[in-house]
Amino acid sequence: MISTSQKEHLTYSLILQSGILLGTIGIGLYYIIPWFDTMSTNLANATNAISAYKKVAQSGFTYQELWAKIESKPEYGELSKIIKADPQGTTSALAGTDPLYPKKPTEDYLSWLKNAIANNDSTKQALVLQKAKLNSILPNLNPVSGNMNEDYISLKEYVRFIETNILKQFHFNATSNIGMQSITFGNTTNGIPPTIGMFQFQLDFDGTNGDILDFIKYINSSGNPQILIDDGTWTGSDIIWQKAPTIMSNPLITIGSFSIENTLDPNNRTGENNGRITLNFYVRGGSQDDITYLAENIKSRRTALEKNVAAAIKDCQNNTILCASYGKRLDAFNQKYIEFARSADALAKSAPASDIYGLAGQANTMLALENEFNAILPQNKN
Secondary structure (H helix, E strand, O other): OOOHHHHHHHHHHHHHHHHHHHHHHHHHHHHHHHHHHHHHHHHHHHHHHHHHHHHHHHHOOOHHHHHHHHOOOHHHHHHHHHHHHOHHHHHHHHHOOOOOOOOOOOOOHHHHHHHHHHOOHHHHHHHHHHHHHHHHHOOEOOOEEOOEEOOOOOHHHHHHHHHHHHHHOOOOEEOOOOEEOOOEEOOOOOOOOOOEEEEEEEEEEEEEHHHHHHHHHHHHHOOOHHHHOOOOEEEOOEEEOOOOOOOOOOOOEEEEEEEEOOOOOOOOOOOEEEEEEEEEEEEEOOOHHHHHHHHHHHHHHHHHHHHHHHHHHHHHHHOHHHHOOOHHHHHHHHHHHHHHHHHHHHHHHHOOOOOHHHHHHHHHHHHHHHHHHHHHOHHHOO
């Protein structure tokens, strides 16, 4: 028979084991239940994501859905303006009913979208030409627009333009330094769109009557909008365009004020004369929207490049044999980018956030760095 002491020992053991079991169950429930909740939430999120993907794959985005995704993102500022300006055209493009790239009834949306993007070279060519035409009249201060790199100009080049295309071409002798006033952007009071800026050059000069008359004709014919009319002709799915004009080859210039010492005599073209003129030049870019867009564009490109460089370095560390041919170049590039980032960050702290020229320089440096990085990795070589 079991003695009393043995019974007590067994009872205590049972109580202790029951306590341990209950504690284990309690601890398990404490950690397991939240895990089940998290798993259920993740499963629900995954289900919703799959459903959303299927919906986009089959029917794409609606106008409202697309607008909701980009309206608050400054890096898509130019796109949002286009969408807002033409809701019907945007809806047609999203639905696949645009006559240029119609969606077949049996074609799923994502396949159609990939084909449309891959086969729109003529549209891209047309856009590049139109931007070049616009650049010939209203030069751009912003080197990046809608994630498309394009020609741009600095205010220093305007000084060079006056020296070459005005003083030298019309044989003027500048009797004072070329003075430039700050850019004034459009608003509701001056009748100029907010994305267009105007600045003035004041010029004191000596010249002949004939050269001054020729100069006035040149100013009156500058900024000819006829170039903006499409001269392309459709040939099947392709479009043939004339050669794109160079930047600032047809600049819009107006005269703010003009005074001369002697009356212009067209019958005495060689007669000496002198005067003072204020020229108005017009540019695109540099408005607050452009500055915001460019800053966001640089930020996103820096983030993407940093991730790609870090991934490439990690691959090198994991496979030293594969990396032997380009590892040193990659390390040197990484140091080069670190120096650029340090310099850009320091400049951002000392320079005003509205410095379009500093941002433009950073954007071009980023483009050069991206091209250099892509040339280093063997999988990106031809």
